[in-house]
Amino acid sequence: MKSPIFNFCLSICIVALFCCSCKDNTKGKQKSELAQQSKKSLxxxxxxxxxxxxxxxxxxxxxxxxxxxxxxxxxxxxxxxxxxxxxxxxxxxxxxxxxxxxxxxxxxxxxxxxxxxxxxxxxxxxxxxxxxxxxxxxxxxxxxxxxxxxxxxxxxxxxxLRNKEGQTAEDFTYELTYGKKQKLSDIKSRYTFLIFYDPDCSHCKETIQQLRDTPQLVQLFAQLKVQVVAIDPWGDRTKWKNYQWQLAEQWINGFDSESKILSFNIYDLKASPTIYLLDENKKVLLKDTYLQQVITYFVKTNP
Missing domain, CATH: 1.20.930 (Transcription Elongation Factor S-II; Chain A)
Incomplete structure (x- = not known):
């Protein structure tokens, strides 16, 4: 029986590479020869x-x-x-x-x-x-x-050099829709899908709609315990509040009320949206990535 992730991959036409493992029955000499061949290849x-x-x-x-x-x-x-x-x-x-x-x-x-x-x-x-x-x-x-x-x-x-893959993502404080403030490090989930968006960005809107409205994606993220954290770092509270209906209820919708992310270059936001995938310890798995690359990563690491 194929896994739900595999079926999901087929349904949205994402090509994934799978790594196969097998029992190693080679002798020491064969292992040495393989190692030498690998070294020559590199x-x-x-x-x-x-x-x-x-x-x-x-x-x-x-x-x-x-x-x-x-x-x-x-x-x-x-x-x-x-x-x-x-x-x-x-x-x-x-x-x-x-x-x-x-x-x-x-x-x-x-x-x-x-x-x-x-x-x-x-x-x-x-x-x-x-x-x-x-x-x-x-x-x-x-x-x-x-x-x-x-x-x-x-x-x-x-x-x-900041927030490189393998590093712990830099922490920051954001405001929630009901006024409470919390930190990125407060989030408890297996994965964190961190997306910095601009309310005026059409590409951001397309990515958010795909993430919110694709049933297979919603199911996949729920299955893998992925918390979506959508952050507006641009400092316009009115635009942020007017944009809230675009986001799913189960997401964390944050606002950088003090504009520290941009002022102190905590994250390099040269593109909109800017997406990071973090693990449960907030280590960066993917930096400045795309939605499809995140899905491909899930397929490869959760067969």
């Missing part, structure tokens, strides 16, 4: 990253700025970086690429802008703080940039 993947730009002519400005050449090359590179779990490997790959780009300052500046566009723009489907962190680390240490130029990147670098 080394091969690293080698592809480290030599990805070897044959690319950074001095050719037209090539660099061509959407079919330079931009596509960067997009392919970013996909590989996003699949690389080791931060040291990502850092080295980015360092090698940007060191090579320094041969032409126009090329260097172009790629820096493209990195920001793909990895940090709130509207980019490829935005990825983990990969952008490697880029920012390079920018604040390279000798090519002046101290003033480096300082311009430090605030963003500090932001991407």
């Amino acid at each position: 080394s091969s993947a690293d080698s592809v990253l480290f030599h990805f730009w070897d044959k690319f002519a950074m001095q050719d400005t037209a090539l660099v700025k061509s959407p079919e050449k330079g931009e596509q090359q960067l997009a392919d590179f970013l996909q590989l970086l996003a699949q690389t779990p080791d931060s040291a490997t990502r850092d080295k790959a980015v360092d090698l690429m940007l060191d090579k780009a320094q041969i032409n300052r126009i090329s260097f500046d172009y790629f820096i802008k493209q990195y920001e566009h793909y990895l940090y723009d709130g509207n980019s489907p490829m935005r990825n703080d983990i990969v952008y962190e490697s880029v920012l680390r390079y920018l604040i240490k390279t000798d090519l940039l002046s101290n003033l130029e480096k300082e311009a990147y430090r605030p963003t670098y500090k932001l991407v």
